[in-house]
Amino acid sequence: MDLRQTSLYAEHVKLNAKMAPFADFAMPIQYTTVKDEVAAVRQKVGIFDVSHMGEFFIEGPEANDFVDYLMTNDFKNSEPHKAVYSPLCNDEGHILDDLIAYKINDQTVLICVNAANVQKDWAWVSSHVGKFKCVAKNLSDDFSLLAVQGPQTVAVLKKIGLDFDDRNFPYYSVKSCLFGSSEVIMARTGYTGEDGFEIFCSHQLAPVLWNKLLQEKVTPCGLAARDILRLEVGYPLYGHELNEQLTPADCGVGWAVKKDKASFIGRDALRTNTPVYQAVKLSLGQGIPRAGYPITNAAGEVIGEVSSGTISPTLNQGIALGRVKRAVMPADKVMFIQIRGKNIPATFHQKPFITGGHK
Amino acid sequence: MSTHEVPDSLKYTRDHEWANIEGDTMTFGISDFAQSSLGDVVFLELPEVGTTLKQGDACGVIESIKSVSDLCTPMSGVVEEINQEAVDNPALCNTSPYLTWLVKVKISAMHEADQLLDAAQYTEHCAQEHHE
Numbered sequence: 001m002d003l004r005q006t007s008l009y010a011e012h013v014k015l016n017a018k019m020a021p022f023a024d025f026a027m028p029i030q031y032t033t034v035k036d037e038v039a040a041v042r043q044k045v046g047i048f049d050v051s052h053m054g055e056f057f058i059e060g061p062e063a064n065d066f067v068d069y070l071m072t073n074d075f076k077n078s079e080p081h082k083a084v085y086s087p088l089c090n091d092e093g094h095i096l097d098d099l100i101a102y103k104i105n106d107q108t109v110l111i112c113v114n115a116a117n118v119q120k121d122w123a124w125v126s127s128h129v130g131k132f133k134c135v136a137k138n139l140s141d142d143f144s145l146l147a148v149q150g151p152q153t154v155a156v157l158k159k160i161g162l163d164f165d166d167r168n169f170p171y172y173s174v175k176s177c178l179f180g181s182s183e184v185i186m187a188r189t190g191y192t193g194e195d196g197f198e199i200f201c202s203h204q205l206a207p208v209l210w211n212k213l214l215q216e217k218v219t220p221c222g223l224a225a226r227d228i229l230r231l232e233v234g235y236p237l238y239g240h241e242l243n244e245q246l247t248p249a250d251c252g253v254g255w256a257v258k259k260d261k262a263s264f265i266g267r268d269a270l271r272t273n274t275p276v277y278q279a280v281k282l283s284l285g286q287g288i289p290r291a292g293y294p295i296t297n298a299a300g301e302v303i304g305e306v307s308s309g310t311i312s313p314t315l316n317q318g319i320a321l322g323r324v325k326r327a328v329m330p331a332d333k334v335m336f337i338q339i340r341g342k343n344i345p346a347t348f349h350q351k352p353f354i355t356g357g358h359k
Numbered sequence: 360m361s362t363h364e365v366p367d368s369l370k371y372t373r374d375h376e377w378a379n380i381e382g383d384t385m386t387f388g389i390s391d392f393a394q395s396s397l398g399d400v401v402f403l404e405l406p407e408v409g410t411t412l413k414q415g416d417a418c419g420v421i422e423s424i425k426s427v428s429d430l431c432t433p434m435s436g437v438v439e440e441i442n443q444e445a446v447d448n449p450a451l452c453n454t455s456p457y458l459t460w461l462v463k464v465k466i467s468a469m470h471e472a473d474q475l476l477d478a479a480q481y482t483e484h485c486a487q488e489h490h491e
Binding site for chain 2: 029
């Protein structure tokens with residue numbers, strides 16, 4: 001099958017990016033080195049093409065009610081222009097995907113979903129929308145999405161002429177803004193832990209914004225850097241930390257389930273659910289943890305597994321997200337990661353490996 | 360994978376190791392093609408000195424940020440020395456793959472050299488692999 005191309009494909013080729021298939025798209029994995037791209041986002045500012053992600057628009061008088069019913073987190077009571085993170089669960093309380101819902105106005109919600117799950121999520125959303133006075137549109141093919149991330153984001157976006165008031169634009173909020181005469185949707189969200197914006201725009205505008213930002217020395221960053229940046233701040237990724245066999249509390253996102261909400265999909269199951277796993281963050285003094293490596297206790301017994309692992313270029317050590325069976329979680333949190341038969345002592349982290357600078 | 364270096368003076372494996380044979384010793388490392396495919400090399404695990412290896416044995420591990428690969432010996436022999444400088448600074452595999460030998464082996468079966476690829480054969484092999 002031919003891979004799909006984003007509106008920025010030609011720009012990636014021009015930059016000689018290493019490309020690879022991701023969710024049916026040919027996506028840039030890295031441009032220079034992953035280390036430099038990660039450092040750019042932590043210290044300055046980087047730009048990602050994440051146009052492969054899905055965009056659904058929910059419109060109508062009951063748009064907020066419908067989105068609140070779809071998601072486990074509280075959307076209905078969130079203020080106008082807020083963004084809300086949530087798992088999307090089925091009736092059994094198992095995770096179909098995770099998403100961010102943006103309250104564009106009273107009657108319009110934008111839902112951004114993972115690229116690999118667009119078809120599945122769209123089938124799910126469109127099969128439930130009939131119960132509410134609103135319509136759902138899958139506009140995934142109509143939008144490009146740029147993520148501009150890092151401490152210098154605000155300055156550089158203003159410099160290229162995006163019209164927005166950053167002092168009146170809190171973390172996890174959304175607004176329609178102008179670039180010249182073109183409207184874009186700007187959200188102060190991201191997947192790196194740093195301050196930054198995600199910009200939903202037309203396919204025509206995306207290369208214009210991209211090249212203006214490159215002229216301002218913003219570093220183009222690929223999906224490899226993006227994966228490390230999210231791991232360093234402990235954010236889960238669907239297909240690794242989250243999947244359809246697990247409930248939110250198994251994955252460390254139980255905080256995004258508001259069990260007292262009157263009505264939402266998965267409510268009955270999640271109110272009585274006892275989680276099997278606990279999500280853990282582990283780092284290593286030596287070696288690099290990888291997805292699938294066993295997590296063991298002091299007696300060498302397997303008690304869980306790594307769901308994502310890498311070397312953190314920022315910390316220069318191996319870091320991992322994983323899950324451990326709650327029934328056998330060591331009380332003292334002494335755990336090991338098994339690498340090629342050797343059990344390497346791991347340090348348990350209550351907090352993310354790195355504290356990003358987001359507002 | 361547009362351009363990559365393949366020095367004429369070396370022999371190669373289909374798994375993208377290079378071998379430099381001098382008398383009865385061989386040093387080997389990973390090719391330019393290999394380092395470019397792997398991306399940033401961040402960790403090396405090399406065999407212990409004195410280990411006896413058979414041709415093709417996985418005797419070490421090369422980890423890039425995204426992947427884990429085996430390092431296989433191009434020829435049989437006994438490990439004489441490992442390159443500690445490369446272990447301490449694995450990025451040398453990226454910056455100068457052909458100057459960064461990883462393992463030095465006392466060759467035990469010289470005829471195995473005939474099975475290795477020369478530069479032209481290896482270049483052809485990489486081109487084929489790239490198009491698969």
